[in-house]
Amino acid sequence: MSEQAKPRIHIDPYLEWVKKEGLIVHRGFYLYLVDVETRMWDRVGVPAAACHLNGRGDFANMFVFDLPPGGSTLPQQHIYEEVVYCLSGQGSTQLEFADGTKRSxxxxxxxxxxxxxxxxxRHFNGSGREKARIVSTTDLPMLMNVFHNERFIFENKFDFSERIGKENHYGGDGDLVMIRPGNNLWETNFVPDLDAIELKPWGERGGGSTNIMFVLADGLMHAHISEMPLGTYKKAHKHGAGVHVMCVSGTGYSLLWFDGDKDYERIDWKHGMVFPPAEQQFHQHFNTSKRPARYFATGVGGLRYPFLAHMRKATGATxxxxxAEVGAATSVKLGGDQIEYEDQDQRIQPLFDAECSKNGIQQNMDGFFPNKAAAE
Ligand SMILES: [Fe+2]
Known part of the structure; x- marks a missing residue:
């Protein structure tokens, strides 16, 4: 009897492809994207790395790219989507569509x-002296695992020119669509400064917080930015995996835990820290800096195309x-995914008070606790 061939099972085509490309892979519960190591990625022509965070879920990954001074990437084209964020440096990007339309x-x-x-x-570094580091969140794991064919992903000539969008969406402009708090929408392709874009109130998530949701290039990728005012923190909530939370401005910390856990995981914030909370892992964000703090979140499935059950729930889609399921901003006591301030663990506020005084700022949460506010 001939020996049976090794069964070809349990394959993750995306991970096989990453290995074949020779990419460095960074793993972890969180990553500080500013100092992760990169290595020349021949396909792109610049040093790069893949980031596979514990809570990345089944659909999304991150790449880091270093553009050397005066350098540029090779021309790229692929049928996965990519949301790019600039961590440091400056540069430009040139786009060309199948119908010949160009944008930069x-x-x-x-x-x-x-x-x-x-x-x-193609991405170009605009400086002859400084390196530029950009990071992207993509849905390549999903696409590669569906088709497991590299040529289909990277050599596909299909014309998606309907995704070009308006010319001014590449110049820092966009269209604001006010839907409801938490779901207000900025449709664009390019935001010059995530620390400067105007946000809209979303009080239900707590602490006077504000946010804006993005629809980018009419795509499937989710992106939103949230801000916490001085001396405040958000309410804890949970949802599906794969939403990569990245600190944009200010400092603070996040606590993460699963239902029933005795203790928290803690991540301290600074620009470039990223962590995707895991499937149904509670997470709560705290601003302990002397300024409002902002974080940016990216993943698969957004407000226009929720795609995933947890994104339908979070955006109120049916x-x-x-x-409609109650979700992101409804109390767990009412079947939602949020812990109201008055129901939170007794250790949360004292820890925040201590962190604020350590940083020489005044906590500003009293008005957000209904009982406390009524008693005063
Ligand atoms: Fe969240």
């Missing part, structure tokens, strides 16, 4: 933009007449 824009630290599906593009 200049970016700098804290800029964010999307590569429209299957557009040809499917085929299903009843």
């Amino acid at each position: 824009f200049e970016w700098g630290e804290r800029s964010m933009f999307a590569i429209p599906l299957n557009a040809k593009y 499917r085929d007449g299903d009843k």
Whole structure:
């Protein structure tokens, strides 16, 4: 009897591809993207790395790219989507669509933009002296695991010119669509400075917080930015995996835990820290800096195209007449995914008080506790 061939099972085509490309892979519960190591990625022509965070889920990954002074990437084209954020440096990106339309824009630290599906593009470093580091969140793991064919992903000539969008969406402009708190929408392709874009109130998530949701290049990728005012923190909540939370400005910390855990995991914030909370892992963000603090979140499935059950829940979308589920900003006591301030663990506020005094700031939460406010 001949020996049975090794069964070809349990394959993750995306991970096989990462290995074949020779990419350095960084793993962890969180990563400080500013100092992760990169190595020349021949496909792109610049040093790069893949980031596979514990809570990344089944659909998303991150790449880090270093553009050397005066350098540029090779021309790229692929049928996965990519939301790019500039960690440091400055440069420009040139896009070319199948119908010959071209677009270009200049970016700098804290800029964010999307590569429209299957557009040809190149990134250029605008400085002859400084390196530029950009990071992207992509849905390549999903695409590669569906098709497991590299040529289909990278040599696909299909024309998606309907994704070009408006010309002014590459110049820092966009269209604001006010839907409701938490779901207000900025449709664009490029945001010059995530620390400067105007946000809208979303009081239900706590502490006077504000946010804006993005629709980028009419794509599937989710992106939103939230801000916490001075001396405040958000309410804890949970949802599905894969939402990569990245600190943009200010400092603070996040606590993460699963239902029933005795203790928290803690991540201290600074620009470039990223962590995706795991599936149904509670997370709560705290601002302990002397200024408002902002974080940016990216993942698969957004407000226009929720795609995933947890994104439908978070954005209040329904499917085929299903009843809308309560979610992101509804108390767990009412079947939602949020812990109201008055229900939170007794250790949370004292820890925040201590962290604020350590940093020489005044906590500003009293008005957000209904009982406390009424008693005074
Ligand atoms: Fe969240």
